[in-house]
Amino acid sequence: MEVNDQVEALHANFGGVRAEYLRHELFGLFTRPTYWPELLTMRPVFLIGGRGTGKTTVLRGLSYEGEAALQGEDLDRWNHVGVYWRVNTNAVSAFEQRGYDEHKWESVFGHYVNLVLAEKLARFLIWHDDRVNAGPSDRSACRATATSLGLESCSSAAALARSIHEALLDLETRINSSSALDAVTLSLPGRPLDELAAEVSALKPGGELPVYFLVDEFENLLNYQQRVINTLVKHSGDAAYTFKIGVKETGHREVGTLGNGQAISEPADFASVDIAQSLRGDAFEEFARNICQLRLNRVFDGAEAPEIRALLPGLTVDEEALQLDGEPASRRVIESLSEQGASQGLVEQVEALPVSYVLLLDYLARAEERTLVDTCSAYVGNRTKLRNAYNNHAYAMLFTLGRNKLGKKKFYCGWGTYTLLADGNIRFLLELVFEALNRHLELDNSLEDPVSPRTQTAAAHSVPERALLQLPGLAAEGAQLARLVLGLGRLFQVLAAHPEGHAPEVNQFTPTGNIEGALPLLNAGVMHIALTRFRTDKRASASGEVSDFSYQLHPIFSAYFNYSHRRKRKLKLRAGEILGLGSDPRRHLDVILKRASRSPHDTAASENTLFSEVFRAES
Structure with a gap:
């Protein structure tokens, strides 16, 4: 595979790391995380994680579009129907002030949520009917839902979806005029969803098909709006639906509901899945490897792809010390040892040590404020003590080697190091891998060959710089x-x-x-x-x-x-x-x-x- 072809394929498969950018490619690149089974129950779940942890990808994977792509369109193979709603900041921020108190806005916003979620369920029914060639079906649940929403009677999912869409446009227009809102017939929180969710649940022959309302970016809701959703969460156990809610850490600010003095609590009303905690250590390493290997295989388009971990080799402490000009530095340490009057036997023992051990002895002498001779005498003759000191201080010692030299800095390389830098954030990991492989190709190398530690380190420097530049906005x-x-x-x-x-x-x-x-x-x-x-x-x-x-x-x-x-x-x-x-x-x-x-x-x-x-x- 030519290098130019590799560059193009790399950008296509690693360049777009946000779920919003991948569109139809999302499900072809989807990998189930280890916590996936925790989401497949009727228990409401708050999926907690920051930007790049994969919340949106997972919620989209739970949607009916995701189920169809991953499981096929046969409902017998599904265990739920998910409808995805991403909270739009511009839309929800309009539901405040304008002459109304918060109590009124709770009712208006609750009606808005009913409209949004009911429309999404209606569109699923349209999708389903199209695929089973059923044509427009006469559904009593559609009529009941329309009545509950204050709309004209609708007997089909298509008619209901159109009517709800028009009602949403009308509501959004009326928000700008407080008096116009008084004419809107408001629905009770969750009530219009009950029969429509029951209709969806009954589609699976011989079994129930619960509805998952997949709410993303919950942190964008105003506090009272979070109380509205909390109320639906608290009472969802009585219906054929439940909630799976994506929220950034610290973004679930309100635990109250619309019921006086009532609040939702864990574990009584919901479960929390903290993505970073769930994907610690080996779990994240395996999850990340599967995701990156899948994308790398697509880069090679059928040809045998290298193993992603082999493309990103690391360095041992001793190898890194050599890269940081440790050899001449270790010679100076040995010369200093001789100049301080050390015995020939001690000098020879130190000379026989790997470079990183020699540099560690010099580091320990400074740290313990002892002479180099005393330090070497204390450690070289006691290999257990020396090994313990190496385990505790050798890595920290590496940061001192380049402190007075421009351009000589600690290396950040190796698949293991990259997964630790990402710390459970799959977007950061994908950015690190893409940046390293792309820089590797820019140097006229091939993806069949490993990326050098220096190139990996340059990539590890550029990713956080971008993140830092984005923070002010x-x-x-x-x-x-x-x-x-x-x-x-x-x-x-x-x-x-x-x-x-x-x-x-x-x-x-x-x-x-x-x-x-x-x-x-x-x-x-x-x-x-x-x-x-x-x-x-x-x-x-x-x-x-x-x-x-x-x-x-x-x-x-x-x-x-x-x-x-x-x-x-x-x-x-x-x-x-x-x-x-x-x-x-x-x-x-x-x-x-x-x-x-x-x-x-x-x-x-x-x-x-x-x-x-x-x-x-x-x-």
Whole structure:
């Protein structure tokens, strides 16, 4: 296969990573995640995950279009009928104020939801009738639904769909005039859906076919609108339908319902599936490998494709140390050892060690504030002690090798490293793989050959840079969030470059003090995949208290700032410092680094353009 053909095929199969862009190609590339069985019950589910975790792809896979593509059109093979509704911010934001109180809007929005979901069910019935060549069927459920919605009587799904569509257009027009809304006949929450869902459920010969209402981007709903959906969720157990709802972490703000004092709770009313938690470690690695291998096979179009993991080889610590000019550095260590009066036997023992071990001994001497001779004497004669020190400090030592050299930075390469950088986010993983393979081809290489560690590292640098550039436009706190990422990234970069005498691989933080003021920024960071959060005390019950959580920059940013992507150690940040990093990162970073016994000038200014521009502007 020619390189030019590989470039075109790579862009076609890896270039579009959003489900919205794939359209009909989506189902041909679909891979069921490990948590898929948890969605195939009548229990309502909130599917939690940020941008790129695959919520939309999974919900679309649950839709009837997805079932038809994946299972075939025979309803005997289906276990549900799913109808997909993506919450449109522009549409739902119109349902507020304009002279009405919130109670009135609850009724109006509840009617709007009934119209939207009923129309989608009617369109499924049209789809079904077309495929079984039944023609327009006279359905009593359509008449009952039309009556419940305040519409003229409709005896067929096609007539009902047309009538509902016109009613939606009319409602959207009337929203701009508060007095015009008074003339609209409003339906009760969920009532018009009951008989239509029952009609769909009865289509499967000899069995029930429950309806899944697949609601995507739940976080876009206003708080009262979330209460409307919560009400439907709470009472869905009494009907032939249930809900599968995609929402970003921290996006489910309201647990109340329209019933006074009633709320939905887990596990009584719903289950939560946290995508990142469900796809940790080996589960994500296998899921990601299946997705990437499927796409790579399509790139080769029938020819034998290489194994995706083989295309992205990693480096051992010793191999990486050599790539970072470790050999001349290790010779200098041995020369220094001789100059300090070490015995010939000790020098020969150190010379016999791999390069990374020699560099580790030099690192330990600085960290323990001992002479190189004393350090080598203590470790070289005790192989168990040396091996333990290597396991605990060798990776952190790699970040110190290039700290005074432009262009010599830690490598981020290997399939395993890429899956850890993505941290359960399949979009990030696909972007990393695409960027690496595309750069590989641009260098006139073939996809039959492995991608070099340097090319992989360049790809791992470019993906988070794009993510950082997108942050200002994602939320009201976007610009503040971008500064926070830059400030935290610089903080962890300096800590990584100067770990001697301190805990290595510090890349997480626990907020302290009165953190209520910092919560909007932290929550926005989690929602938009700038931050990840986890429970500080793994033994604590899931109380949901804000004090239960610690945070870190999403691991994808570690390659951009040059610190460890591995989940390791934490430091404490005061709430005011977190907010300060979001407003004036240079000033507050100096304070934090001094408290951590580091100088902000320990490491040369970052080579990252965005970082340099922000800090230069604020200096």
